[in-house]
Amino acid sequence: GLDNIHNLTSHGYTVLRVDMEYQDKKYFAQYSSFSVSDELSKYQLxxxxxxxxxxxxxxxxxxxxxxxYDQDNDLSSANRASYYHGAWWHKETYYSNLNGIWASNDYSGLCWNGVIYPGSVSFS
Known part of the structure; x- marks a missing residue:
């Protein structure tokens, strides 16, 4: 997974677009610059x-x-990936977590702050 994303984004300019849906309304977030570093750099975003x-x-x-859950790189004293049931680029907390639990209605869901938090979005 992350090695593939690193390989795709390591050759220069890469755009990321995230399309999601919540309560029959579609949203998107696009980033004009997106990359993930290699394993030695712990897949830095x-x-x-x-x-x-x-x-x-x-x-x-x-x-x-x-x-x-077994590689705690966030800035919190607690392991946020374990706590929120989803590996992610967690900081002290998160504003998005697209690796959460599908259809969860709490903080462990597929969250995108400003669309649904806590809870789960779906992808279109």
């Missing part, structure tokens, strides 16, 4: 240039390393 109908809920995570 670099993202900027937000546009779209969904809030900018990814830039909060800019420059964060990827955290999992």
């Amino acid at each position: 670099t993202v900027s240039g937000h546009t779209g109908t969904a809030s900018d809920s990814l830039s909060y995570h800019n420059n964060m390393k990827f955290s999992t």
